[in-house]
Amino acid sequence: MSLTNTPNANRLHIALYGRRNSGKSSLINALTGQNTALVSEYAGTTTDPVYKAMELHPIGPVLFIDTAGFDDEGELGRLRVEKTEQAVARTDMALVLLSEGELSLEKQWIEKLKKRNIPVIAVINKIDILKDAQALAARAEKALGQTPVCVSALKGEGITDLREALVRALPEDYERKSITGDLVGDGDLVMLVMPQDIQAPKGRLILPQVQTTRELLDKKCVIISTTADRYELALEQLAHAPKLIITDSQCFKQVYEHKPQESLLTSFSVLFAGYKGDINAFVAGAAAIDKLGPGSRVLIAEACTHAPLSEDIGRVKIPRALRARYGQQMQIDIVAGVDFPKDLSPYDLVIHCGGCMFNRKYVLSRIEAAQAADVPITNYGVALAKLTGILDKISFAGR
Amino acid sequence: MSLTNTPNANRLHIALYGRRNSGKSSLINALTGQNTALVSEYAGTTTDPVYKAMELHPIGPVLFIDTAGFDDEGELGRLRVEKTEQAVARTDMALVLLSEGELSLEKQWIEKLKKRNIPVIAVINKIDILKDAQALAARAEKALGQTPVCVSALKGEGITDLREALVRALPEDYERKSITGDLVGDGDLVMLVMPQDIQAPKGRLILPQVQTTRELLDKKCVIISTTADRYELALEQLAHAPKLIITDSQCFKQVYEHKPQESLLTSFSVLFAGYKGDINAFVAGAAAIDKLGPGSRVLIAEACTHAPLSEDIGRVKIPRALRARYGQQMQIDIVAGVDFPKDLSPYDLVIHCGGCMFNRKYVLSRIEAAQAADVPITNYGVALAKLTGILDKISFAGR
Numbered sequence: 067m068s069l070t071n072t073p074n075a076n077r078l079h080i081a082l083y084g085r086r087n088s089g090k091s092s093l094i095n096a097l098t099g100q101n102t103a104l105v106s107e108y109a110g111t112t113t114d115p116v117y118k119a120m121e122l123h124p125i126g127p128v129l130f131i132d133t134a135g136f137d138d139e140g141e142l143g144r145l146r147v148e149k150t151e152q153a154v155a156r157t158d159m160a161l162v163l164l165s166e167g168e169l170s171l172e173k174q175w176i177e178k179l180k181k182r183n184i185p186v187i188a189v190i191n192k193i194d195i196l197k198d199a200q201a202l203a204a205r206a207e208k209a210l211g212q213t214p215v216c217v218s219a220l221k222g223e224g225i226t227d228l229r230e231a232l233v234r235a236l237p238e239d240y241e242r243k244s245i246t247g248d249l250v251g252d253g254d255l256v257m258l259v260m261p262q263d264i265q266a267p268k269g270r271l272i273l274p275q276v277q278t279t280r281e282l283l284d285k286k287c288v289i290i291s292t293t294a295d296r297y298e299l300a301l302e303q304l305a306h307a308p309k310l311i312i313t314d315s316q317c318f319k320q321v322y323e324h325k326p327q328e329s330l331l332t333s334f335s336v337l338f339a340g341y342k343g344d345i346n347a348f349v350a351g352a353a354a355i356d357k358l359g360p361g362s363r364v365l366i367a368e369a370c371t372h373a374p375l376s377e378d379i380g381r382v383k384i385p386r387a388l389r390a391r392y393g394q395q396m397q398i399d400i401v402a403g404v405d406f407p408k409d410l411s412p413y414d415l416v417i418h419c420g421g422c423m424f425n426r427k428y429v430l431s432r433i434e435a436a437q438a439a440d441v442p443i444t445n446y447g448v449a450l451a452k453l454t455g456i457l458d459k460i461s462f463a464g465r
Numbered sequence: 466m467s468l469t470n471t472p473n474a475n476r477l478h479i480a481l482y483g484r485r486n487s488g489k490s491s492l493i494n495a496l497t498g499q500n501t502a503l504v505s506e507y508a509g510t511t512t513d514p515v516y517k518a519m520e521l522h523p524i525g526p527v528l529f530i531d532t533a534g535f536d537d538e539g540e541l542g543r544l545r546v547e548k549t550e551q552a553v554a555r556t557d558m559a560l561v562l563l564s565e566g567e568l569s570l571e572k573q574w575i576e577k578l579k580k581r582n583i584p585v586i587a588v589i590n591k592i593d594i595l596k597d598a599q600a601l602a603a604r605a606e607k608a609l610g611q612t613p614v615c616v617s618a619l620k621g622e623g624i625t626d627l628r629e630a631l632v633r634a635l636p637e638d639y640e641r642k643s644i645t646g647d648l649v650g651d652g653d654l655v656m657l658v659m660p661q662d663i664q665a666p667k668g669r670l671i672l673p674q675v676q677t678t679r680e681l682l683d684k685k686c687v688i689i690s691t692t693a694d695r696y697e698l699a700l701e702q703l704a705h706a707p708k709l710i711i712t713d714s715q716c717f718k719q720v721y722e723h724k725p726q727e728s729l730l731t732s733f734s735v736l737f738a739g740y741k742g743d744i745n746a747f748v749a750g751a752a753a754i755d756k757l758g759p760g761s762r763v764l765i766a767e768a769c770t771h772a773p774l775s776e777d778i779g780r781v782k783i784p785r786a787l788r789a790r791y792g793q794q795m796q797i798d799i800v801a802g803v804d805f806p807k808d809l810s811p812y813d814l815v816i817h818c819g820g821c822m823f824n825r826k827y828v829l830s831r832i833e834a835a836q837a838a839d840v841p842i843t844n845y846g847v848a849l850a851k852l853t854g855i856l857d858k859i860s861f862a863g864r
Contacts, residue, residue, distance in 0.1 A: 076668045127667060253695065255702050262682045268526055269475045269676050276675060277668050283661045283692050288699040291678065291688040296652065300687040303654050305704050 084163030086135030247463030335447025483562030485534030646862025734846025
């Protein structure tokens, strides 16, 4: 049987930071036993962060982020360091590689990462060629307040210790996050309403449908799946009402109107808003929609630069619904990719995409930015539910 | 919403054949409007066939196979031509590019392709720089018995004509093949028994489960999905028995013993044996298992060189079952990848993998090879069903 892979967005993102030539790429190779990262003896080989999906025993599917040296210089070097800075927003765990010499830059980066609640492991690499690894370790312990793990990526020494350190430092919520939370459990009947008309390429299902199906099977639920136009027929096939109905948002009204009274109802996009972000923040942010006016300014932010389907929601549907309510003059700015404004203060509301291609950390870092600027933030799915008047009829996971 | 892509195995495989520097890579770029194939003005840039997944309007998802020139020379050249020859086995449609000069090699290739029932379109590329494209076209028509389509990949001329020619030449069975055939239709209730314990990576479903679910939704069936350990509970949730139960082969016995009498039963691997091959040939081939003896010689052939899961079936389960029946001395050869023996006559039976990573054409070409050598051929799923005595209890699609 052929397998499709764990989506990158679901992998633990482990980023490596350090000076040029500190051996970040070699360390990834040593950890995975593969020769995947390009290793060169010249400093500054890695420019844009390189993402490498791997199985890392015993953690499971991870995504290594191999960054450019944070001490890079010159015009191009500054650009590289900026890209390295941007990688912090999606880092679940960090390895900071120490080099001989002074440790002020390393200290600065460790503090920056810790401030964002990212677990950090300090690593001394190249113990096979360092003049005095022990002295560096002692000095690092003093300067950084943590004991570095000593390894030689080249000789494979200390790699087991480093794996163990990674397992010990795993973020607390790692593996705990679930799509459907406590809405359903063992033996529950769950209905999925999944129109296939325009959404997925031939022979495929869109990722949220696959991930939700898999989670429900893992939870030992029984799943009944149907398109919207056979939804009522599907209900008739059942001996009793489903505990929960999860629908594509676009047919929410139909599903709501014909649903058995005892069935809970939610949508894929609302569940993913919680799975990939902070549902409480998004629901609170959606309340701000009622307080907008003709002179309000709204920021619509997409994580992907190419998002043909959600584009329709973010660039057409949501602006149309907002302008229908508050007038055509309302100022709505749309940004994509990493172009998230540093200054959010001009905005009355931020509406973010589902972020399905990114890890949760990345979406949370944008929520934090909005909260720091005191600007309410919601997301596509929750905003659409609010704008169509159904947000109060929906069940949420993990609130 | 993020999308997963149409699997390559489900795409129409369009291969380009021609001499070195006939402009095969440029033509792919012109057809897709993308700059994906590496184009060089030096002959012989393409070595191993290059596979490029694309959306080709109006056909849909295709896989272009960009081959090395069939006139390549020298030791390395002969190796390249051999790879080009191997690409024929998976070609659904072929474009043969004509070059100025004599056309004997082109004629030879067109005949080779047509002998395998592969639709062929002759193409004259570079009409912007050819000395006399019309004369070449007239000559080709005479020599090859078909009118070439004249294009300039560089200038984009004639590309619309070529697209139209492709649509006209589509293989007859293109788009007609279905996984579940006429076993179920609109409104039917179908149960999927899908244990998730060891099969798929976290957060994913294996490809046959995704493809079957999608096809059933497209057919407007209602689907009830369950793991094996909640199978009886799932049946209890239903107002009536499902029309069809599709189970993972590994829990066939349990599912069969508890199935409602009126429900048809089949397995994912048996359905895919028909979808990806010729179910009649495979069932006939499975009958040969009864006629083996201690001195028989069996070939087990895997399409993938890395197949961690099916490996277990082909390398462990099937040999074990065969030897349990006919003795430990039975000779069982295992080959993987393109190492399919040219001479099959020493064998009494060929058992092929499901070929889920390959297109149907490729599996059919191996069936043809076995039939030409008068050796019965079956596949993993059908052989397992036969060996466990359930083949006569199963429903087939499209027999």
